Amino acid sequence: MVYKSPHYEGDLSTIQKDKNGRNISIPAKALNIVWGKDGRYWKLPDNPNMPAELLQVSWLEVSSCVDGINPKKKYEVGFKISLKVDAFGWNKYPVYIMMKRGQEGEISWKKVSLNTNNGNGNQPFEILGELMKTEKHMTDTKLYFGLYEVWSGKWKGGLQIHGAFVREAAS
Structure with missing residues (x-):
């Protein structure tokens, strides 16, 4: 019997870089989403210009x-998100943007609080991670990153992820 994973693996061919490689745009369709193939938890876009919608997850x-x-450069990592009017579960539990340069890199992270009481009327806004630290003798050109809330075990929903971005930080 072949096991079919409930997790969605992003379509990396939809990632776009500017000609200098300083700004990278990652649409929702290019993101790996745990439980993303399960329609009880996520509504995934067919169109790369549409957001992934979190229905409910813990x-x-x-x-x-x-x-x-x-x-040798520093980078910023962020997500473009919005909260639906009926979003829930975000007020007490922050999300974390985490990133590392290469497999052996040091993890950088930033805690971000989302407040559903203020509701943003589905207007996208950016949450931004800390600058990547330049590490001595690092030659790996891969940057791994993500958005997480895996510690509370509480249900949350109503988040729309429009995409992510990586951009070279001002020196």
């Missing part, structure tokens, strides 16, 4: 990887 894990970054 384990939020959305990640990706980009290649071709300059190991």
Whole structure:
């Protein structure tokens, strides 16, 4: 019997880089989403310009990887998200943006609080991770990153992920 995974693996062919490789745009369709293939938890877009919609999960894990970054530069990682009017479960439990340069890199992270009381009327906004630290002797050109809330075990929903981005930080 062939086991079919409930997790969605992103379509990396939809990632777009500017000509200098300084700005990378990752649509929702290119993100790996735990439980993403299960329609009880997520509504995934067919169109790369549409957001992935979280219906309900107790384990939020959305990640990706980009290649071709300059190991000597610092980068910012972020997600473009929105909260639906009926979003729930976000007020007490922050999300974390985590990233690392290469398989052996040091993990950088930032805690971000989302407040459903303020509701943003489905207007997308950015949440931004810390700058990547430049590590000595690092030559790996891959950058791994993700958005997580896996520690509370509480149900949450109403989040729309429009995409992610990686951009070279100002020196």
